[in-house]
Amino acid sequence: MPGTIQVEYVGTKRPFVSGKDLILAVIAEIGVGGSTNHALELVGPDAEALSVDEQLAAANLAVEAGSEAGLFPADETTPEYLGGRTSRAWRPERSDPDSDVARRVRIDLDTFGPLVALPHSPGKVASLDDAVALRLARPTSETARTAR
Numbered sequence: 312m313p314g315t316i317q318v319e320y321v322g323t324k325r326p327f328v329s330g331k332d333l334i335l336a337v338i339a340e341i342g343v344g345g346s347t348n349h350a351l352e353l354v355g356p357d358a359e360a361l362s363v364d365e366q367l368a369a370a371n372l373a374v375e376a377g378s379e380a381g382l383f384p385a386d387e388t389t390p391e392y393l394g395g396r397t398s399r400a401w402r403p404e405r406s407d408p409d410s411d412v413a414r415r416v417r418i419d420l421d422t423f424g425p426l427v428a429l430p431h432s433p434g435k436v437a438s439l440d441d442a443v444a445l446r447l448a449r450p451t452s453e454t455a456r457t458a459r
Contacts, residue, residue, distance in 0.1 A: 313350050313379040314413035316341070317406070320355030322421035330365030333358060334372040334381070335426040335436045336418050343434035347377035349413055352384075352406060357420055359384060363392040375433040 318337050337351065351373045353366075361369070366383045373381025385403035393401070406412075427442045429435040437445075 313348055315352050315406075315410075316346050316349045316378075316414045316416060317352045317354060317410075317412045318358075318416045318418060320353070320358040320418050320420055322357070322419045324357040324360075324420045325424050327425050328420070328423070329425075330361045330367075330369035331372065332423070332426045333361070333418070333420075334369040334375075335428060335433070336423055337416065338372075338376050338428075338433055339426070339436035340416060340418060341376055343375060343432060344377040346373070349378060350380040350382055351376065351378045352382050352412070354384060354406075355420075359386055363388055372433070 320333060324333075333353070337353075338345070353369060353373075358366075358369075361383075370381030370383065384405040389403060423438065425439040426436055427439055429437050429442060429445070
């Protein structure tokens with residue numbers, strides 16, 4: 312069983328910030344591979360208020376930090392989402408507030424807007440505003456041939 316790194320999102324999510332931005336903020340904080348051999352548990356009111364699709368996007372991107380899994384607590388939207396998708400019995404789970412975790416990370420949602428990962432690593436996290444200002448070189452047919 313992998314250890315757990317609990318990521319608590321505090322503050323208020325800014326407009327246009329999605330689940331992808333929340334996990335990119337984690338990767339910016341702990342680095343690519345920063346949660347190797349661990350599961351990321353993503354908690355906090357704004358994180359849990361994400362749509363199930365946004366939670367799934369963030370959980371799937373947790374592997375970019377080296378995680379074995381990315382998890383959100385089940386809430387009242389979970390049964391609705393699972394309706395018709397499974398016939399297996401399940402019950403909502405949430406970790407205990409005093410549970411033993413390998414590490415606790417706090418991400419302040421008030422401090423960032425939309426984020427992107429620059430080429431060629433998910434660890435190269437930049438704000439959308441900073442990324443728009445960059446001029447990224449597009450390979451020409453000549454550089455593409457020599458790169459092979």
